[in-house]
Amino acid sequence: MLSEATMENRHGPPGVNSRSLSAAHSAADLEVLREIENVYFQPSSEFDAGRYVLEHAPTTSCDEIEQVFTKLKRQQQVVSGKALHLISQQRDNCDKEFKEIQNIREQLTTTLQTCQKAREQLRAASNHLTISTFVILANFRKRQIIRSVLKSLELLRSLRSVETDVAELLLKKEYYGAIELILKSKKAASSHKEYTCIADLATRLQDTLDMTEEKLDAILASICYRFDEIIFRKLRKAYALLGKTQAAMEQLHMHYSSAVNESSIEAVKNYVGDTIDMKFQDMCMSVQPTKAPICLLNLCENLFLIMKSYYLLVDWHAKYDGEESIPISNNVFEIEKNVSREYIRQKLNAGLVRIWHDVQAKVSTFLKSSGLEEYPFEKFIQMLGILRKLTQVAEVFCGDKSDLLQDFIKTQSVLYIKNYHKGRMEELKLFLENEGWEQCPVKSTFNLLNLQEFKQFKKYLSVRSDTSLVKTQSDGASSVHSQDDSVYISKYFKQNTSHTPFEIFRCENITNDDIFGLEPELVSDDSDDEPEELKRDFVDENDRLPNESPSKVKDSVIVTNTTLSVLRHCGQYLQICRYLPQISLEVVMLMNQLFDYYFFTAHLFFTVDLNVASTTLYTPKLNSVLKRIRNNIDVANAGDVDKIPCPDPPQHLNLGIEESLHGLSERIVAVESVIFLAKQYEILQPYLESIVSSHQRMILEYFKDNTLAVVQDLRIPVYMCSASKAVDARTALIAMSQVKWDVKNVAVEHSAYVDMIIRKIQVFALRLENIATKVTLNSEILNSIWSTLSKFIVHLLVEGFSNATKCSNGGRGLMQLDYRQLFLKLEKISGLKPVPFQDYVDKYVKAYYLPRKGLEEFVLERVEYSNKHLMALVTCACENKKDRQALSAIIESRDSAV
Amino acid sequence: MSESYEYLFKFLVIGSAGTGKSSLLNNFIGNKFKEDRCHTIGVEFGSKIVNIGGKSTKLQIWDTAGQERFRSVTRSYYRGAAGALLVYDITSRDSFNALANWLRDARTLASPNIVILLVGNKKDMEEAREVTFTEASQFAQENELMFLETSAKTGENVEEAFLKCSKTILAKIETGELDPERIGSGIQYGTGTSKRLAAPKKPARTPSDCACHV
Numbered sequence A: 001m002l003s004e005a006t007m008e009n010r011h012g013p014p015g016v017n018s019r020s021l022s023a024a025h026s027a028a029d030l031e032v033l034r035e036i037e038n039v040y041f042q043p044s045s046e047f048d049a050g051r052y053v054l055e056h057a058p059t060t061s062c063d064e065i066e067q068v069f070t071k072l073k074r075q076q077q078v079v080s081g082k083a084l085h086l087i088s089q090q091r092d093n094c095d096k097e098f099k100e101i102q103n104i105r106e107q108l109t110t111t112l113q114t115c116q117k118a119r120e121q122l123r124a125a126s127n128h129l130t131i132s133t134f135v136i137l138a139n140f141r142k143r144q145i146i147r148s149v150l151k152s153l154e155l156l157r158s159l160r161s162v163e164t165d166v167a168e169l170l171l172k173k174e175y176y177g178a179i180e181l182i183l184k185s186k187k188a189a190s191s192h193k194e195y196t197c198i199a200d201l202a203t204r205l206q207d208t209l210d211m212t213e214e215k216l217d218a219i220l221a222s223i224c225y226r227f228d229e230i231i232f233r234k235l236r237k238a239y240a241l242l243g244k245t246q247a248a249m250e251q252l253h254m255h256y257s258s259a260v261n262e263s264s265i266e267a268v269k270n271y272v273g274d275t276i277d278m279k280f281q282d283m284c285m286s287v288q289p290t291k292a293p294i295c296l297l298n299l300c301e302n303l304f305l306i307m308k309s310y311y312l313l314v315d316w317h318a319k320y321d322g323e324e325s326i327p328i329s330n331n332v333f334e335i336e337k338n339v340s341r342e343y344i345r346q347k348l349n350a351g352l353v354r355i356w357h358d359v360q361a362k363v364s365t366f367l368k369s370s371g372l373e374e375y376p377f378e379k380f381i382q383m384l385g386i387l388r389k390l391t392q393v394a395e396v397f398c399g400d401k402s403d404l405l406q407d408f409i410k411t412q413s414v415l416y417i418k419n420y421h422k423g424r425m426e427e428l429k430l431f432l433e434n435e436g437w438e439q440c441p442v443k444s445t446f447n448l449l450n451l452q453e454f455k456q457f458k459k460y461l462s463v464r465s466d467t468s469l470v471k472t473q474s475d476g477a478s479s480v481h482s483q484d485d486s487v488y489i490s491k492y493f494k495q496n497t498s499h500t501p502f503e504i505f506r507c508e509n510i511t512n513d514d515i516f517g518l519e520p521e522l523v524s525d526d527s528d529d530e531p532e533e534l535k536r537d538f539v540d541e542n543d544r545l546p547n548e549s550p551s552k553v554k555d556s557v558i559v560t561n562t563t564l565s566v567l568r569h570c571g572q573y574l575q576i577c578r579y580l581p582q583i584s585l586e587v588v589m590l591m592n593q594l595f596d597y598y599f600f601t602a603h604l605f606f607t608v609d610l611n612v613a614s615t616t617l618y619t620p621k622l623n624s625v626l627k628r629i630r631n632n633i634d635v636a637n638a639g640d641v642d643k644i645p646c647p648d649p650p651q652h653l654n655l656g657i658e659e660s661l662h663g664l665s666e667r668i669v670a671v672e673s674v675i676f677l678a679k680q681y682e683i684l685q686p687y688l689e690s691i692v693s694s695h696q697r698m699i700l701e702y703f704k705d706n707t708l709a710v711v712q713d714l715r716i717p718v719y720m721c722s723a724s725k726a727v728d729a730r731t732a733l734i735a736m737s738q739v740k741w742d743v744k745n746v747a748v749e750h751s752a753y754v755d756m757i758i759r760k761i762q763v764f765a766l767r768l769e770n771i772a773t774k775v776t777l778n779s780e781i782l783n784s785i786w787s788t789l790s791k792f793i794v795h796l797l798v799e800g801f802s803n804a805t806k807c808s809n810g811g812r813g814l815m816q817l818d819y820r821q822l823f824l825k826l827e828k829i830s831g832l833k834p835v836p837f838q839d840y841v842d843k844y845v846k847a848y849y850l851p852r853k854g855l856e857e858f859v860l861e862r863v864e865y866s867n868k869h870l871m872a873l874v875t876c877a878c879e880n881k882k883d884r885q886a887l888s889a890i891i892e893s894r895d896s897a898v
Numbered sequence B: 001m002s003e004s005y006e007y008l009f010k011f012l013v014i015g016s017a018g019t020g021k022s023s024l025l026n027n028f029i030g031n032k033f034k035e036d037r038c039h040t041i042g043v044e045f046g047s048k049i050v051n052i053g054g055k056s057t058k059l060q061i062w063d064t065a066g067q068e069r070f071r072s073v074t075r076s077y078y079r080g081a082a083g084a085l086l087v088y089d090i091t092s093r094d095s096f097n098a099l100a101n102w103l104r105d106a107r108t109l110a111s112p113n114i115v116i117l118l119v120g121n122k123k124d125m126e127e128a129r130e131v132t133f134t135e136a137s138q139f140a141q142e143n144e145l146m147f148l149e150t151s152a153k154t155g156e157n158v159e160e161a162f163l164k165c166s167k168t169i170l171a172k173i174e175t176g177e178l179d180p181e182r183i184g185s186g187i188q189y190g191t192g193t194s195k196r197l198a199a200p201k202k203p204a205r206t207p208s209d210c211a212c213h214v
């Protein structure tokens, strides 16, 4: 329901006319109006009043419907009245408005006329203005056409000068600009085909492009020899513009390959006469051996430059790719670019190893065809040094351990050392054959450390007996330095240096230690070891003749020229070991062979005239060592190439002169120099053990125990040659056979032959003194000479006594008297106390007194006596024939038992 | 091995100490020159194959110590030398004065037909010269020696000295004046020739001379 107020506002009479109605009437009407349901005020389109009434009509009784009907009728009358009233009220207003509309229509008509007039006037004005505008427009267009013609003309002119411009740009290293210019010109030319004047310019430009690309290629090739970052950057840009980045890299790799080839040839060429049509290998073969080291140096240096260039190239790419790498992109072009970059990166990395292999192949070819093993030592060492440096370079370059080259170095070293050794052995043979076996005047304190060749080894070697002082720090030579080396070598791979790691080899006074990067030898405390000092150090300065009494001579150093020469060789062998630690054992074995040869020769030369059958002269060890050495020597002179040629006995040695005791002086020098040499080798042993690997030490120990320790045994057989001629055996035996051994009584006087022998011994002593003026004889030497002589004498005596078929007690006594007298004198002359080997004769003579049982034991056990000696003994000692026969049988069976 | 040659000549280098004998040899066989060289102890040795008149010849060179005390030791190497370089130092009159002694030794100890070439060494030290070229030439002429001045330092005339001496020996062989077959001639046929010196007979060993049993 609407509120009363609203009702009133809405249905209240709008005009003043309502006031004319009677108040009662209007009040009732208002009441009726107010009672009208609100719904009836809706517009008729939306509200069907009839239907509404019907729907809401009461259904109960007719009266009620009548009531509603009346009410509605009343309501309708009121509403109609009211509406009529309102319409009449608004009539005046309507008329007034209408008049107003009429007025506005008239005004519009005039306005329209005014507008039409204005338009007409405007049209006339615009007609007057248009023509001048057209002229302006036409002029403007003309200018534009002329301009474009001018542009074309200018273009044509520039097209004509493209070639010179490109050349200029190239000269200025503006590769990118050059390529850009050509490409642009090409495009322009093809888009201006209508100009006949440049019709064939297009093809010319293609030629220019081709030529320029060729030039770029040449510049690219030059990168192989010297990598220039700026130029390379420019080239790369230019190739990128051409869209040939990848192709250019392929090309560059080919250039590197041929650069390796060409610079190898370049390095060798100068050392070969006629190089036309020669292969690299042939060229290498015709390099003169003397020029080979310098040639190898050039080769390595040239190849290094290429390696360096490539190294920088790879390095540059690593950096550059870092700078420019673009993260994942969807752009197809970018993806392609990234793929190409990755490809190049892999190619570059693989290239490192490939180039190194190429380089290695070149160097190997050179080495293989250069006959390395023929080089002088210094040169060989130098070559090794160069190769070693090259392997170090390779390690920095591509991390390769150069196994190929290392193996090559090792096998070549072994070959070299074998060949070198062969030469040394030939030389040693010559030396021995020419040796005068005179004592070389050196100081009594001389040892191998005095030789210049051992200067480097002083700190490792000690001549003192406490071997704990011997430091064994030598075997780190090859590995310790490698860390530093790589840092050192890397420096040479920097772009801004023009130096190469091989330069040091050009230096005149480079030492082998420099070459191998070994520690320089520290100048030790005895630093006044100047060369001056060194060279005179061991020479016997005072020209002292060894005429002092022999017994006073304590240290005599007996060396020959050849001994010194062997020692010098040893020094050189050890130097080789320093530089080639991996073949130390081989070298040491060869060094030992030098000793063997010297030892063998001394024995060979100075026992040729040994006229004493020898079973006790040679110790078993001496026999076996001589046998061992002989097995390697071509004793039969059969030209056996696997064996060492046997030295020819020298013609200038005269071992037959009695006055000089049949060359005793030479014999002493020979034997004692062998002994001295053995001592020097012993000094070296601890050092040698330190340079070979531990499982190889046994070999050295074996040599020490079975060769070096045995040389003293050489004295007896050699000195026996002279000693056995001191007394002429035949004469002595004849003299002894004339003595009557079956005398009844014991004589008071010794036999005459004793004096004869003593006289001979005295002569021997005199002559020996003579020798002592030429050769320093210490007591050891003298003792061994005298004891050899006594050995001879006792054997002579036993031989003589055994010639006696009949012997009495008295005879046995005379024998004792005789040899006592002899030994008494010998003791005085020789100074030996007691004279050795007396037992030999003493036992023999006294066995005569043994009972049958004792005699049997004697016969069985005493193998040092010959059957003949024992037979004679038995014959004299046994009066009983049966005993004699039994013992004889025992003696005879001895042979088969042994 | 490339060691093939037709002849082998034994050579001596003799003369007073410090005259540069070792330097000459070292220069000849291709080693570096050293300013401070040690005196030679006893003898040293070097060899080289050279081509003389189309014949490859091995020179076996003995470099002897010049110091007096080594005389006895070096003597044994004189025997059977075919050629010798007799060296003095042009800057030392003493070394020149000693030549006569050295010459006598060489003529008596070595092969009588020995070819000797007089060498005046240290030619590079002209400012210190004490022995003139003419007087040395005269000495050479009087003693029937060939003569050259050399420098082991610069290498001047070093190879020439050895070659000249070798050529003369070869010429003498060809005229028959020297007989390579004669023992002690200091000449041997090498591996390149078919003729070969028979190996000297070794004295036979006669252990049974004596009845002694030792």
Ligand SMILES: Nc1nc2c(ncn2[C@@H]2O[C@H](COP(=O)(O)OP(=O)(O)OP(=O)(O)O)[C@@H](O)[C@H]2O)c(=O)[nH]1
Residues within 6 Å of the ligand: B015, B016, B017, B018, B019, B020, B021, B022, B023, B024, B034, B035, B036, B037, B038, B039, B040, B041, B064, B065, B066, B067, B121, B122, B123, B124, B125, B150, B151, B152, B153, B154
């Ligand atoms: N300036 C110059 N010096 C030389 C020459 N030859 C040798 N010398 C020097 O002379 C000194 C002695 O040279 P060596 O070759 O040892 O003399 P050497 O004759 O062998 O001496 P010994 O072995 O003692 O007989 C060394 O210092 C050499 O450097 C030369 O031609 N010129």
Ligand SMILES: [Mg+2]
Residues within 6 Å of the ligand: B021, B022, B023, B038, B039, B040, B063, B064, B065, B066
């Ligand atoms: Mg010398």
